[in-house]
Amino acid sequence: MGLCMPTDVEEWKSEVYGQEIRDHLMEFAEEGWESIPDDEHDAWFERFKWWGLYHQRAGQESYFMMRIGTPNGVLEPGQLEVVGEVANEYARGPAENPEFGAAYADFTTRQSIQLHWIRLEDVPEVFDKLESNGLTTQQACGDSWRNIVGCPVAGKDANEVVDALPVAENLNETFKGDEDHSNLPRKWKVSVTGCREGCGQGDINDLALEPAEKNGRMGFNVRVGGGLARNEPRLARGLDVFVEPDQAEAVSGGLSALFREYGDRENRYNARMKFLVDEWGAQEVRETLQEEFVDFELERAGEDLRDQYTYNAGTGPAAGSHDHADGAAADGGVAAQYPGGDHDHIGVHPQGDDNFYVGLNVMVGRMGAADCLELAELADDYGSGEVRLTQRQNVIVTDVPESELDAFLAEPLLDDYAPDPSPFERGSIACTGTEFCSLSIVETKNRQVRFARWLKGNVDLPDGIEEFHIHLSGCTASCAQPQIADVSLRGMKTRKNGEAVEALDIGLGGGLGEDPRFADWVAQRVPADEVPGAIENLLANFAEAREDGESFREFVENRDEETLAELIEPEETSYTDPYMHNTKLTWYPYAEEDDMDDGPAPVASDDYPVESDD
Amino acid sequence: MTAPLRVLDDGAWLSVSDSRAVGVGELWRLSGFCECEQADFVVEGFTGTGVDGRTVEVRAYGTCIVCNEEGPTDWLPVGRLVDTDTPRRTDGERGVFHKLANSAPAAGAGSRGATEQPATRSGSSENL
Numbered sequence: 001m002g003l004c005m006p007t008d009v010e011e012w013k014s015e016v017y018g019q020e021i022r023d024h025l026m027e028f029a030e031e032g033w034e035s036i037p038d039d040e041h042d043a044w045f046e047r048f049k050w051w052g053l054y055h056q057r058a059g060q061e062s063y064f065m066m067r068i069g070t071p072n073g074v075l076e077p078g079q080l081e082v083v084g085e086v087a088n089e090y091a092r093g094p095a096e097n098p099e100f101g102a103a104y105a106d107f108t109t110r111q112s113i114q115l116h117w118i119r120l121e122d123v124p125e126v127f128d129k130l131e132s133n134g135l136t137t138q139q140a141c142g143d144s145w146r147n148i149v150g151c152p153v154a155g156k157d158a159n160e161v162v163d164a165l166p167v168a169e170n171l172n173e174t175f176k177g178d179e180d181h182s183n184l185p186r187k188w189k190v191s192v193t194g195c196r197e198g199c200g201q202g203d204i205n206d207l208a209l210e211p212a213e214k215n216g217r218m219g220f221n222v223r224v225g226g227g228l229a230r231n232e233p234r235l236a237r238g239l240d241v242f243v244e245p246d247q248a249e250a251v252s253g254g255l256s257a258l259f260r261e262y263g264d265r266e267n268r269y270n271a272r273m274k275f276l277v278d279e280w281g282a283q284e285v286r287e288t289l290q291e292e293f294v295d296f297e298l299e300r301a302g303e304d305l306r307d308q309y310t311y312n313a314g315t316g317p318a319a320g321s322h323d324h325a326d327g328a329a330a331d332g333g334v335a336a337q338y339p340g341g342d343h344d345h346i347g348v349h350p351q352g353d354d355n356f357y358v359g360l361n362v363m364v365g366r367m368g369a370a371d372c373l374e375l376a377e378l379a380d381d382y383g384s385g386e387v388r389l390t391q392r393q394n395v396i397v398t399d400v401p402e403s404e405l406d407a408f409l410a411e412p413l414l415d416d417y418a419p420d421p422s423p424f425e426r427g428s429i430a431c432t433g434t435e436f437c438s439l440s441i442v443e444t445k446n447r448q449v450r451f452a453r454w455l456k457g458n459v460d461l462p463d464g465i466e467e468f469h470i471h472l473s474g475c476t477a478s479c480a481q482p483q484i485a486d487v488s489l490r491g492m493k494t495r496k497n498g499e500a501v502e503a504l505d506i507g508l509g510g511g512l513g514e515d516p517r518f519a520d521w522v523a524q525r526v527p528a529d530e531v532p533g534a535i536e537n538l539l540a541n542f543a544e545a546r547e548d549g550e551s552f553r554e555f556v557e558n559r560d561e562e563t564l565a566e567l568i569e570p571e572e573t574s575y576t577d578p579y580m581h582n583t584k585l586t587w588y589p590y591a592e593e594d595d596m597d598d599g600p601a602p603v604a605s606d607d608y609p610v611e612s613d614d
Numbered sequence: 615m616t617a618p619l620r621v622l623d624d625g626a627w628l629s630v631s632d633s634r635a636v637g638v639g640e641l642w643r644l645s646g647f648c649e650c651e652q653a654d655f656v657v658e659g660f661t662g663t664g665v666d667g668r669t670v671e672v673r674a675y676g677t678c679i680v681c682n683e684e685g686p687t688d689w690l691p692v693g694r695l696v697d698t699d700t701p702r703r704t705d706g707e708r709g710v711f712h713k714l715a716n717s718a719p720a721a722g723a724g725s726r727g728a729t730e731q732p733a734t735r736s737g738s739s740e741n742l
Contacts, residue, residue, distance in 0.1 A: 008620055041632040042620055058627070058634045230624070269625075269661070434639070438626040441639040441658070475638070476658065477624055493641055493656045494679050500641045525656075525679055584639040 010265050012043040013143065018182035021047045029123045032605030033062045036120075050144065050182075052137025053123070056116065057438040059587030062602035063093065065436055066118040067140035068130060069147035070389060071172040072154055072165055072192070073111030077385025082133040083113055084372030090126050091369070093117030094600045095591045097435070099446045103369040107362055109429060109481050110189070111389045112140060112147045116436050121605045138176055143184045145175040145256065149205070151195040152390040156351040156398055161305065162211045162218050164194025167248045174249055181256050185263030186271035188256055189227070192220070192248070198309030199345070201391050203516045204228055204484065206273040207255055208236045209248055214302030219244040221301045222251060224285060225277030228478035233518045234274040237282045239289070242302040254293030258285065261292075306514045311343055312469065312484060313513025314553030334405050338419060343467050344392050346426050347419050348405060355383075356405060357398045360414065361421035363452065364430040364445045365393025374413050382408040393429055424455040427469040427486070431479035434583040435590075440474025442491035442502040442528065443579035443589050448472045451532055454575040459536045462543035465552060469511070470535070472504070484510045486552050487535060488519040493582075494527055501580045502528045508538075508564055509556025520556065522565045529577040530570035537569040617695050619670060625659030628672055628692065636660075636672065636692050641679070644690070648683035655679075661686055668695045 016024065025048060028036050036044055045055040054065040068083065075083070087105045093116065096102045106114040118126065130136060139145055148168045151157065155165040171190060175181050181188075190207045193200025202208025202223055209220035220243050226236030243251045264270045277285055290298050335356060338347025346359040360375075367375070375395065379387050384399035395417070400408055409419060418425070428451070431437070433444025451470070461468055471485035482488035488507030493500055504526055507519030526534055545567070546555050556564060583589035587599025620629040627637040638657050647653040655676050662673040670693045677684040 008618075039618075039632050042618070042622060042629050046622070058637055061634075438623050438634075438637060441656070475626075491639075492677070492679075493639065495641075495654065524677075524682060582639070584637065 007266065007268055008042070009046055009143075009268060012046055013183050015043075016047060018050060018144070018179060019177060021050050025051055025053075026124055029120050033120050033602060034604055047142075050139060050142035052140035053118070053120075054141055056436045057434070057584075059596050059599045060093075060117075060436065060601050062120065062604075063116070064118045064120065064123075065432075066091075066115045066123075066126065066137055067108075068113040068115075068135055068137050069140040070112060070135070071148050072150040072168045073152045073389035073391075074165075075387045075389065076134060077380065078376075079133055079135055080372055080379065080387045081376035082129060082135060083115075084369050084376055086126055086129055087115050087372060088369035090119070090122045091115040091117050093588075094603075095588045097446065098590050099449050100366050101368050104366050105369065105372055106432070107365040107367065107389045107393050107395065109365075109391050109393060109431075109479060110147050111149050111152065111391055113389070114432070119603070136176070139182070141187075143186050143188075144182050145171075145184075145188050145190065148172050148190045148192060149391060150192045150200045151197070152199070152345055152388045152396055153349075153351070153357055153398070154192075154194055156357055157195050158350055158352045159196055160194050160352070161196055161213075162194035162220065162245065164192045164200075164209075164211075167194075167209065167220075167245050168192040170249055171252055175253065175256065181253065181260065184256065184260050185265045186268065186273075188259060188273070190252065196305050196308045197311040197343075198306065198313070198512060198514075199311035199391070201311075201481075201484075201512060202226070203235045203512055204233075204481065205236060206259070207252060209243070209252070210304060210306070212242055212302035212304045214242045214299065217244060217302075219302065220248060221304050222255075224255060224282070225274040227272055227274045228481060228483050228518075229272070229476065230269065231476045232274070233478070233483045234278070235516055237277055238301060239282050239286050240301045241286060241289075242299040247296075250294055250296070251289070251298070254289050255285075257293050258289055262288070309513045311513070312511045313343070314486070314509075314511040314551055315513070333402070334409075339466070344394070344426060345390050345396055346394060346421065348409070351398070355399045355401055357388075357396050358400055358405075358408065358419055359390070359394060359396045360417040360419055361426050362394050362417055363425060364428060364448050366445060367395070367417070371413065371416070375417070378408065378411055378413060392426075394426075422452075422456040423461055423466065423468045424452045424459070424470065427467060428452045429469070429471040429480045429485070431473050431477075433474040433491075434586075435588070437474060439477050440491055441493060441584065442474050442504065443583040444472050444474045444480070444491070446590070447528060447577065447579055450575070450577065451535075454532045454573070455535060458532075458573070459539060462539060462546070464549065468552065482507065482510070483518040484512055484516070485519065486511070487538070488521070489531065490521075492525045494525040496527045496580075500582060502577075502583065504528055504531050506531070506534065506568055509553050511553055517553075517557070520561050520564065522561050523568045523570070526568070526570045527580070529575060529580060530572055532575040533571040533573040534568045536573065537571065538567050541567040541569075617665075619663040619665065621660040621663050621672070625661060625675070628660055628663055628670075630670060630693070630695070635670070642674075642676075642690075644678075644687065647687055648678045648681050650678055650680045650683075653678040653680065653683070655687070664689065665695065666691070669693075670695060 191202040191205040208223040212221040222241040223236035388396040430448035469485040472489040473480035473482040474491040494503035506523040507521040510519030586594035644653040671689040
């Protein structure tokens with residue numbers, strides 16, 4: 001038996017972590033990038049994550065990704081304008097992105113915001129600007145409570161069954177900055193859902209509160225141990241616990257404390273809650289929670305609403321579904337022209353008051369800084385100024401009176417961020433990719449934009465198929481949530497004509513809903529330029545082979561992997577892919593001179609590249 | 615001389631002396647990983663690191679794109695630590711890492727026994 005050794009990360013965390021990192025961060029920022037001792041880079045960059053700063057990949061040293069956590073995706077009036085201003089002023093790098101320009105913000109699958117090319121020296125000013133407007137980067141990354149996700153129209157939805165937004169907000173306020181929960185073995189992802197559609201995506205979170213009824217009382221059933229990363233996807237498992245909204249804090253804190261005490265700090269690969277639930281089983285987690293971490297009797301689970309879930313359920317807008325847009329069709333108004341809000345919140349939908357919310361498609365979640373500023377202005381002009389972010393990387397403008405809808409929908413900005421996009425555009429999700437990320441194996445965002453553009457122009461969905469999700473993740477970390485898409489794409493490499501090229505594994509048939517399932521990976525290492533052709537052929541083969549009324553997900557479920565693999569026929573088409581080369585070995589994939597040695601990083605505080613000393 | 619070796623960021627890269635040395639996403643030619651005479655191996659993640667003399671080694675996880683075999687490798691050499699007189703901004707001497715050409719481990723790498731450990735370790739292997 002070997003000795004149990006704490007990891008380096010745990011050692012660093014035991015020395016300085018949580019709130020106290022900020023003083024050091026500010027000192028380094030004041031004195032400049034070069035003031036971080038060379039032999040402490042790994043430690044400090046690990047710690048900076050707790051404050052939302054993630055050092056960009058090789059070739060981009062001294063630049064940081066900055067993540068802003070927006071609980072439940074809610075950007076209060078004025079906050080999107082602040083994000084746009086910060087992006088415009090501080091998120092400008094040494095090269096432009098050919099699709100998105102020089103400054104932009106990314107909306108993530110956890111309803112957060114990411115900015116890139118942030119300089120350490122600018123952090124104090126950026127923090128001042130964000131925090132004076134109620135925004136924070138605290139705990140956006142690192143080993144603690146991450147941004148809490150939920151139904152993006154919580155509190156606005158006409159059919160919400162539990163008032164979830166105050167619960168999510170209270171958890172955020174309680175556990176952001178709480179020293180007892182600031183140093184966990186690993187990240188802690190929480191979802192709070194109060195709607196009937198299941199769009200909080202609780203199944204893929206460490207802790208999920210999902211709507212349930214018990215003896216006439218509404219509250220939440222508790223699930224734990226979901227997650228997608230590292231080729232080890234898990235669905236959250238029921239704890240057989242029901243909580244009323246006012247107990248959510250105690251039970252959530254108890255579970256976080258249980259994870260703090262019993263999670264694996266010796267092996268970060270094994271540290272996530274999903275592995276503890278694997279090891280113990282849900283019953284032992286429940287018993288330990290009861291015995292050690294809560295001081296009241298836990299109630300057994302109530303009756304959940306999972307059989308009503310429609311969000312990403314693979315069924316399309318089924319008759320009788322409890323659509324967020326329920327009632328829209330009946331009133332014959334403008335909302336009736338935007339079906340499908342039950343699966344992605346895109347389009348025009350009625351709120352619980354007399355107003356409407358308008359979901360806009362943001363391709364791969366990336367919006368130019370100028371567009372952020374313009375959208376903030378439109379939200380202010382036509383709605384309350386509030387904007388919300390969805391887990392499908394899109395935005396929602398809330399509180400639009402019916403009388404303002406036509407004028408809002410006629411705004412030119414909505415030509416680019418459409419309330420009625422093609423299924424391929426609204427179904428697209430992509431992670432950060434090799435543009436900035438150390439983990440990714442391939443370029444993602446620009447490629448996914450090009451995929452969607454080509455598919456929109458060249459491929460029709462078979463009859464009756466109205467939603468079709470294609471998620472592109474650059475690696476197994478699964479930030480684009482590929483396992484819960486109709487077509488899952490994951491970055492790989494292969495050789496084509498002897499040359500190493502970027503490639504994608506293809507999975508099929510994943511999704512959430514009452515019976516969530518992860519995609520079956522049926523094709524390996526398809527050269528990226530043959531993927532649109534593969535999807536075109538797959539859809540044609542599906543249209544031909546499907547049984548009457550069979551949804552795509554049912555079609556996949558009903559066939560074995562071998563059969564499915566034969567339906568994917570990769571081939572070159574008119575689609576062209578400018579990112580086939582090894583983008584990971586460039587300093588920036590879109591730079592004219594893209595060799596690693598051509599990049600300017602690291603950049604010193606006085607704007608000149610730091611002289612290399614070895 | 616000490617040269618901390620760490621695998622960081624979910625196995626995305628090998629840090630040598632607090633600098634990024636080798637990252638995921640490359641294709642390596644390996645012997646002994648699978649039935650292929652020479653595997654064409656996509657590096658998807660690093661699971662550990664150590665040193666054998668001055669040779670820096672890693673264990674990687676990935677897939678041979680010729681035969682589809684996937685899994686962890688044995689210890690693979692990826693570079694050498696070399697003393698330096700180059701002044702650094704911090705106190706103390708530290709090793710300089712010379713990466714092997716194209717990161718590709720030498721032919722025959724991967725044939726070491728799976729249970730064999732590197733002779734010495736500086737710093738600790740690290741998983742994130």
